[in-house]
């Protein structure tokens with residue numbers, strides 16, 4: 001257990017999945033339920049942290065399971081999530097980016113519901129900012145709280161010639177965050193499920209170093225991830 005390991009720390013967790021509107025009734029989104037992020041917020045609170053969960057389209061029953069005392073801020077789009085994260089950046093000791101962020105958004109959202117035309121439809125997409133990368137840049141520019149720890153997530157399936165693990169290690173170094181929680185989504189796990197299996201890497205002097213491995217309920221995995229966060233803070 002990690003009781004007290006984050007005593008007094010201010011922790012921000014983003015959870016869920018962003019939605020990018022196409023028109024007033026449709027959006028581009030993803031299958032993230034927000035369960036893992038909510039479980040991380042609960043584990044951080046148990047460890048003594050002051051926790052704000054930035055919830056991107058998280059189901060109300062998932063939010064209802066949070067312990068009292070976890071603040072919740074609701075966002076929907078990537079732009080809203082970015083604004084919320086940036087607003088907290090100057091005062092957070094730890095930011096855990098567990099949200100599944102849409103890499104692209106429609107170049108423009110239609111004001112009225114789009115109608116069928118009988119023709120194929122092509123939708124122009126523009127790239128979204130990488131929020132985690134932006135937080136790393138703010139920190140490196142000295143504009144966030146000293147010693148702030150940034151934690152990224154990577155859901156990878158791997159491909160025929162690259163293992164999921166090596167993709168996750170490369171992502172840690174590319175994003176510049178301190179810890180990366182890798183979860184393999186090639187099987188039945190992760191999205192929407194109650195179980196998960198993760199490997200936590202830290203950015204060491206010689207590249208990515210494995211610091212923890214955990215498997216089981218999202219609550220169990222979250223306790224192990226929060227323990228790794230606390231250990232990294234006291235290094």
Ligand code: C5P
Pocket residue numbers: 097098099100101102103128129130131132133151152153154155
């Ligand atoms: O590159 P990828 O999307 O796999 O990286 C995942 C990590 O980066 C997660 O921590 C996610 O919350 C974060 N991310 C972000 N902004 C984006 C895309 C991902 O902060 N536009």
